[in-house]
Amino acid sequence: MYIRSGERHRVTLTLNGSERSAYAExxxxxxxxxxxxxxxxxxxxxxxHGVCGAxxxxxxxxxxxxxxxxxxxxxxxxxxTVESLDKEGELGxxxxxxxxxxxxxxxxxxxxxxxxxxxxxxRVHDPNEAQVRDMLSGxxxxxxxxxxxxxxxxxxxxxxxxxxxxxx
Ligand code: FES
Ligand code: FES
Numbered sequence: 001m002y003i004r005s006g007e008r009h010r011v012t013l014t015l016n017g018s019e020r021s022a023y024a025e026x027x028x029x030x031x032x033x034x035x036x037x038x039x040x041x042x043x044x045x046x047x048x049h050g051v052c053g054a055x056x057x058x059x060x061x062x063x064x065x066x067x068x069x070x071x072x073x074x075x076x077x078x079x080x081t082v083e084s085l086d087k088e089g090e091l092g093x094x095x096x097x098x099x100x101x102x103x104x105x106x107x108x109x110x111x112x113x114x115x116x117x118x119x120x121x122x123r124v125h126d127p128n129e130a131q132v133r134d135m136l137s138g139x140x141x142x143x144x145x146x147x148x149x150x151x152x153x154x155x156x157x158x159x160x161x162x163x164x165x166x167x168x
Pocket of ligand 1: 045047048050066067
């Protein structure tokens with residue numbers, strides 16, 4: 001599809017399980033589309049060039065920088081943001097672990113880090129500290145430091161693993 005700059009396009013995608021649709025200019029980044037057109041403001045925007053990780057969302061189950069993707073490229077795809085981690089209005093286990101392990105202060109980086117951790121734990125069920133730190137290397141946190149974040153991720157992995165074993 002050839003897209004001219006300045007044109008507006010209707011973009012329809014599945015956002016956190018619901019079909020959503022709005023107009024976007026050709027140049028509109030996905031992060032801005034989510035925040036300003038669809039009103040889902042949990043996703044933060046920092047560097048806008050793929051370095052800090054603050055804007056990370058899931059696209060079809062893969063952690064993706066939403067500042068490096070145009071809204072029109074998300075047409076027809078499944079997008080999950082940090083808002084999807086709540087369970088019926090309650091914090092999900094990963095969010096609770098961040099709170100309990102003091103894994104955030106200002107919270108600017110947190111939405112993106114949570115989404116990368118969410119994807120990571122869906123793939124790696126029994127991670128070690130080095131694997132968690134490697135995953136986090138794609139994110140910049142300027143105020144908390146990473147120790148609490150690592151502890152939170154390892155704690156969630158352990159709890160989920162215990163739950164899986166009890167169910168067997
Ligand atoms: Fe997207 Fe920094 S805002 S990586
Ligand atoms: Fe402040 Fe990470 S909690 S930048």
